[in-house]
Amino acid sequence: VKKILSFLKGKNTKATFFILGRIAEKKPEMVLSIAEDGHEIALHGYEHYLLKDIGKEQFKRETERCIKIFEGITGRIPKGFRAPSWSATPWLFGVLKEMGFEYDASVFPVKTPLYGIPDAPRYPFFIDGNLFEIPTSVYRILGKNVAFSGGVFFKMLPWIAIKKAINKNKEEGLPVIFFFHPWDLWDRPGNLPGFKTRFMFDLKIGNAEKRFLRLIDNISMVPIASALKDLKNGAIVKEIKF
Structure with missing residues (x-):
């Protein structure tokens, strides 16, 4: 995290950090340093469990x-939430609205073996009235959504394809939402179970840091909370089919 903060500070760039409550409890000084650098702190759950596995209650x-933990560290209540592994459920949005969140970022409009809601809108929209949804960016080609904006997708695609996807989203008036874990850029965390999982983390790991630096050199980034007002302008209410 220190390395990411150093990179962002060097480029005068701000971002949104989705952080687990358990990590915040263990490393409050890390959370505070992120906030003091001017980045947005948003919630990623307490543990990195799929929402369907822990249930609504x-x-x-x-x-x-988590809200108490983060408020105790930063003095602020998080505005945004992203479910671990984009594991959005039908009940999630109502709960977030009830608890006072301004936006959710748990929808990935693509189909993968692990996650995704391929028929979800690619543009920001309102769910259940006041809760605002900001989907992770995808590239629409030949009638299908293709992921490009982080993780294994960002590491395996040619840079020219990523740049084309960025430009295409901009042409359509869509925000470009990228996502990165620290281990997307450097070493994976410990001994992960399963060959496929380890392969996804390790794929072209040597190129990821250079790509990340190239990205923040080429596009202007802001925290999600800073862009909410503009993103909400003209947004409509939509339903998601699970």
């Missing part, structure tokens, strides 16, 4: 706990 209890 446990999620509510853990989210209440």
Whole structure:
């Protein structure tokens, strides 16, 4: 995280950090340093569990706990939430709205073996009235959504393809939402179970740091919270089919 903060500071760039409550409890000084550098702190759950595995009531209890943790560290209540592994559920949005969140970023409009809601809108929209959804960016080609904006997709695609996807989204008036874990750029965390999982983390790991630096050199980034007003302008209410 220190390395990411150093890179961002060197480019005078701000971002949104989705952080687990458990990590914030263990490393409050890290969370505070991120906030003091001017970045947005948003919630990523307490543990990195799929929402369908913990259920609605446990999620509510853990989210209440997380809000207190983050407010105690930064003096602010997080505005945004992203579910671990984009594991959005039909009940998620109502709970977030009830708990006072301004936006969610748990929808990835693409189909992968691990996650995704391929028929979800690619543009920001309102769910359940006041809750604002900001989907992760995809590239629409031949009638299908293709992921490009982070993780294994960012590491394996040619730079020219990533640049084309960025430009295409901009031409359509869509925001470009990228995502990165620290281990997307450097070493993966410990001994992960399963060959496929390890392969996805390790793929072209040597190129990821250079690509990340190239990205922040070529596009202007802002935290999601800073762009909410503009993103909400003209947004409509949509339903998601799970």
